[in-house]
Amino acid sequence: MIEQVSQALMFPFLFLSMYFQVLLLFSFFENKKKIKNEESLTVTRYPTVTIAVPCWNEEKTLGGTIDSLLALEYPKDKLRIMVVDNNSSDSTVAIATEYSKQYPDIVEVYVEKKQGKHHAVNLALEKTLAELFGCLDADSFVAPKALLTIVAYFEHHPEAKAVTPCIHIRNPKTFIQRLQAIEYLMGVFLRKAFGQLDAIQVTPGPFSIFKKEVFDQIGGYRKAHNTEDYEITLRMHKNRLKVMNSHKALVYTVGPSTLRGYFYQRLRWARGFLENSLDYKELFFKKEYGNFGMFTLPMAFLFVFYGLYAAFFAFYTAVSHYVNVLDRWASVGIHPKIPTFDFFYFNTTITAFVVMVMFTMFLITLYLGNELSDDRQEIYHNFPFFFFLYPIIVPFFLGRAVFDTFTKRKNEWVLQDTKNSSS
Amino acid sequence: MIDTKKYLFTFFVTVAIFTTAFFASTYFSSKRVESVKSIQDTIAIDILSSETQFDLLKEVPCQNVNHSMLSLELNIIGDKLSHTENERGENDEDVVYLKKYYSLLQVKDYLLSKKLAEKCGAIKKPVFIIYFYSNEGDCPDCKKEGYVLTRLKEKYPELRVYSFDYNLDLSIIDSLKAIYRVESALPALVVEDKMYTGYKSIEDMEALLPDTLKVAELASSTASTTPTKKTK
Numbered sequence: 001m002i003e004q005v006s007q008a009l010m011f012p013f014l015f016l017s018m019y020f021q022v023l024l025l026f027s028f029f030e031n032k033k034k035i036k037n038e039e040s041l042t043v044t045r046y047p048t049v050t051i052a053v054p055c056w057n058e059e060k061t062l063g064g065t066i067d068s069l070l071a072l073e074y075p076k077d078k079l080r081i082m083v084v085d086n087n088s089s090d091s092t093v094a095i096a097t098e099y100s101k102q103y104p105d106i107v108e109v110y111v112e113k114k115q116g117k118h119h120a121v122n123l124a125l126e127k128t129l130a131e132l133f134g135c136l137d138a139d140s141f142v143a144p145k146a147l148l149t150i151v152a153y154f155e156h157h158p159e160a161k162a163v164t165p166c167i168h169i170r171n172p173k174t175f176i177q178r179l180q181a182i183e184y185l186m187g188v189f190l191r192k193a194f195g196q197l198d199a200i201q202v203t204p205g206p207f208s209i210f211k212k213e214v215f216d217q218i219g220g221y222r223k224a225h226n227t228e229d230y231e232i233t234l235r236m237h238k239n240r241l242k243v244m245n246s247h248k249a250l251v252y253t254v255g256p257s258t259l260r261g262y263f264y265q266r267l268r269w270a271r272g273f274l275e276n277s278l279d280y281k282e283l284f285f286k287k288e289y290g291n292f293g294m295f296t297l298p299m300a301f302l303f304v305f306y307g308l309y310a311a312f313f314a315f316y317t318a319v320s321h322y323v324n325v326l327d328r329w330a331s332v333g334i335h336p337k338i339p340t341f342d343f344f345y346f347n348t349t350i351t352a353f354v355v356m357v358m359f360t361m362f363l364i365t366l367y368l369g370n371e372l373s374d375d376r377q378e379i380y381h382n383f384p385f386f387f388f389l390y391p392i393i394v395p396f397f398l399g400r401a402v403f404d405t406f407t408k409r410k411n412e413w414v415l416q417d418t419k420n421s422s423s
Numbered sequence: 424m425i426d427t428k429k430y431l432f433t434f435f436v437t438v439a440i441f442t443t444a445f446f447a448s449t450y451f452s453s454k455r456v457e458s459v460k461s462i463q464d465t466i467a468i469d470i471l472s473s474e475t476q477f478d479l480l481k482e483v484p485c486q487n488v489n490h491s492m493l494s495l496e497l498n499i500i501g502d503k504l505s506h507t508e509n510e511r512g513e514n515d516e517d518v519v520y521l522k523k524y525y526s527l528l529q530v531k532d533y534l535l536s537k538k539l540a541e542k543c544g545a546i547k548k549p550v551f552i553i554y555f556y557s558n559e560g561d562c563p564d565c566k567k568e569g570y571v572l573t574r575l576k577e578k579y580p581e582l583r584v585y586s587f588d589y590n591l592d593l594s595i596i597d598s599l600k601a602i603y604r605v606e607s608a609l610p611a612l613v614v615e616d617k618m619y620t621g622y623k624s625i626e627d628m629e630a631l632l633p634d635t636l637k638v639a640e641l642a643s644s645t646a647s648t649t650p651t652k653k654t655k
Contacts, residue, residue, distance in 0.1 A: 018440060023433040030429075287425060294425055324566075331567045332574035332625050344458065344503055348451035349510065353444035 006313055007351070013306045014354050020299055021361045024193035028368065031196045035372075039248055041152035047131035049147060049209070050080045052124030054117050058138035059090040061254060066099050066107065068141040073148050076106055082127060084110045084120040092138075117205075118221035118228045125212075125220050133212045136251075140206035141170060143250035143375075150209045150249045161241040162203050162210040162233075163249070164191055166373050170252035175385045176262045179393075180255040182366065182386035185377050188247060189369035195245040199292040201300065202230045203243060207251045214241060224279075227272025234280040237292050247372040263397055270304070270401035277301050278405075304398055311395030455507055456517045462500050463524050469496075470531045473539075497532055498576060500525065501586065513558060523593050529585040530595050536583060549581050550636045553613035555605050557589045562609040564622035571625050579636050 028035070051069055055062060062083070069081050081103075083096040093109065100107040112123045121135050132154065136142065142165075150163045166188050172181040194200045203210070208229070218239050224231030236243060256262040277297065284301075286293045366383075370376055403409070504525055508518050533551060540548050554572060556565040572584050587596050589609055605611045608620040614631045623631070 015437060015441065019433055019437045022436050022440075023429070026429065026433055026436070290425055295430075327567060328570045331570040335574065335577070344455060345506060346451075348448050348455070350441070350444045350448045353447050354441065357440055357444070 006316070010310065010313055010351065013310055014351065014358070016299065016302070016306070018354065018358055018361075020303075021358060021365075023197075023295075024190065025361060025364065027196040028189070028193045035192065035196075035247070038153070038246070041149075041156050043148055043152045043155055045155060046075050046078045047151065047154070048078050048080070048129070049074070049132045049134070049151070050082055050124065050128040050130040050212075051207075052121050052128075052133070052135045053081060053083045053096075053138050054086060054120035054124075054135065055083060055088055055092045055096070055138045056086045056117075056120075057088045057090045058092050059088075059095060061139045062092055062095050063099075064141055065136060065138045066096070068143075069136065070103065070106065071144050072142060072146065073144045074151075079106060079147075080128065080130060081107045082110060082124040083107065084112050084123050086112050086117070086120045087115055116223055118223050121228070122220040125215050128212065131212055132209050133215065134207055134209035135205060136207050137205045137253065140167075140251055140253040142207055143252075146207060146249040146251060147209070150207075150246045153244050153246050154209075154211065157242075157244060159242050160211075160244045161214050162208055162236065162243045164195075164200060164203050164208045164243065164245045165206070165249035165251045166191075166245075166247045167204060167206055167251045167253055168373065168375060168377065169255040172255065172382060174257045175389070176259050177255045177257055178382040178385040179389055180262065181377055181382045182379070183390070184255075185366055185369045185373075185379070186362075187369075188373050189365045191245045192247050192372055193365075194296060195243070197291040197296065198242060199290065199296040200243040200245060201233065201296065203233045203236075205229050206253045207249070217241075225272045225275040226268050227276060230269075230272055231276045231279075234276055234283065237289055237297075238280060238283060240289070248374055250373065250375055259393070263393065266393075266397040267400055267404075270397055271404055273300070274304065274401055274405045304402065308395055308398055308402065311391070311398075314391070315395075452511060453517075455503075456521065459500060459503050459507060459521050460524070462496065462503075463521065463528060466496055466500065466528050466532075470528065470535060473535055474531075497525075497529060498584075508558075519591070522588060522591055526587055526591060526593055526596055529587070530599070533583070533585050549583050550579070550615065550633060551613075552582065552584045553599065553603065554584055554586045555589045555600070555609060555611040556586060557609050559590055561607075562589075565610050568610040568612075568622055571623065571628060574625060575628055575632075579632070581636055582632070 053062070053065060053069075058065075066081060066083070069079075072079065081099075083099070085093050085096065093111070096107070096109045100109045108127070110123055110127065112120045124135075125133060132151070146165060150165065153160055153163045167184055168188075169177055169181040169184050172178045191200060214236065218232075218235050218241070221228045222231055233243060256265050277300075283289045283293045284298050289297075366379060370379060504518075504521055507521070508515075511518050513519075533553070536549055537551065552572065552575075554568070556562060556569065558565065569586075572586070575582055576584055587599065589596075589600070589605070589607075589611075599605070603611075603613050603618050605613075605618065606620075610620070610622060612619045612623060612628075614628075615633060617631075619631070
């Protein structure tokens with residue numbers, strides 16, 4: 001009885017998940033020509049740009065981050081790099097100062113004593129006079145054409161108030177980084193497809209570029225449960241400011257290299273998603289906020305809970321199966337047999353067919369993500385890590401995030417844990 | 424802006440995929456039932472043929488009556504039926520029909536094998552177990568007993584196990600229950616015409632089996648493991 005009820009409850013989840021997938025694929029293919037045309041957009045006017053690099057003990061990667069910004073194909077008299085140190089105890093400030101001496105017209109160094117990324121970025125916002133403002137985390141690196149590609153969007157789409165880039169994991173080596181490589185590749189497609197619905201969920205920390213007027217209108221960054229980039233996007237949607245995606249603006253970020261680091265980063269993101277979504281609950285199911293308010297935000301919120309339910313269901317099914325196997329072994333001992341192949345025993349339930357279609361659609365989104373980006377990823381090498389580990393890890397951080405959110409548990413220490421495991 | 428048409432189109436596409444999945448699943452499921460039924464029909468013909476040969480025994484020598492493969496086929500069909508029951512549910516009309524058919528075939532096979540063994544004096548005399556189970560949740564040990572019997576069948580090829588759903592509404596099962604005085608205490612096992620109730624482990628069951636079966640098994644395993652001597 002329990003099995004039948006829980007199985008029946010899975011159908012609405014499967015239906016909604018498939019609906020979501022179909023909607024994204026449809027929105028993508030419907031605008032394929034438009035997306036292709038975006039690739040040939042050119043720049044005739046170069047607006048001034050400030051890129052803030054908030055730092056907190058970034059001595060290992062800061063040099064590379066600044067070098068990648070200096071290598072941007074953009075007039076140097078229009079570009080400012082503001083390194084904002086946030087109480088680093090390593091040689092971050094010394095490295096940044098060295099760059100500012102070498103490139104006094106481009107690199108500026110500031111110190112923000114108030115702890116928190118949002119304080120650091122807001123200091124840069126106070127100092128800048130540029131038309132465009134962006135942020136690049138000090139563990140991320142930009143491709144030379146990234147800024148030019150994004151600026152082209154602002155020129156050809158005056159309604160665009162922010163443009164997000166295409167993010168890849170930099171040199172994925174460990175199994176958890178390989179898993180993230182696939183996750184980010186999925187993100188490449190999702191961001192583009194959400195963009196077609198005017199429903200981009202987040203302007204990510206690495207190299208999302210905003211018109212400075214956005215901050216003048218809606219204010220600077222907030223602490224926002226340690227996910228300031230999600231909160232600013234919600235605020236933009238609330239003020240009906242358009243966010244676009246430039247799929248050719250390549251940015252590389254260093255993903256957490258350990259399971260622990262990954263877990264705490266995702267826990268922070270998931271908690272931030274839940275808390276901020278609840279803070280902006282007035283956006284839910286409101287027509288004036290378009291597809292974002294009516295569909296994608298409520299669906300994403302619902303999927304956190306349905307995802308947990310699906311995980312519980314899968315876990316229950318797997319445990320029942322293995323309990324039976326153990327029961328058999330306990331009764332008659334272990335007698336391995338050579339498995340025989342018989343079509344008769346193929347799973348031909350509705351769920352099996354639906355899951356098969358959804359999995360195929362997921363593979364298509366990965367393929368499309370890879371095609372969109374100029375940098376092809378090693379799908380075949382990385383996919384097994386994603387396929388086998390992702391479904392196991394996700395329920396843990398989602399479950400914990402839901403628990404922490406509803407018990408109002410403090411999680412400031414999560415930031416430190418993420419940091420220690422990133423390099 | 425919300426494009427209602429897009430949402431509706433997506434809805435219809437999703438419904439179409441689900442409907443296709445539903446029809447595909449129904450199609451394959453009915454094919455599966457058909458395949459079980461077709462094997463059962465073949466077994467029915469084989470049993471009828473063996474019975475007819477048996478009736479002609481006075482004119483036909485014993486070795487011409489070929490019945491040894493039937494029990495094996497019944498085992499295979501039993502596994503498939505059990506898989507179909509798990510997938511479609513025990514109350515599914517087709518499943519109930521197939522189970523009744525299967526139960527009848529088992530009884531016929533049991534009677535015929537018994538007669539053949541007696542009259543023809545088989546070299547490896549088969550040993551019979553009749554097993555009554557229930558999968559309505561009132562027999563917690565039935566699943567374990569099933570594992571034990573499956574293992575015994577693998578170990579002793581001459582062992583013939585006939586399984587009957589205690590709750591199946593079929594007069595032949597009622598007759599068997601009456602003959603062996605099977606009450607509601609399950610699992611119930613009839614080994615060499617003696618009734619036992621309650622869970623019997625693999626060791627308990629082996630103690631109940633006649634020695635001839637174990638000797639035959641030992642002989643065949645020794646033959647298969649003894650290396651052949653090289654001749655000089």
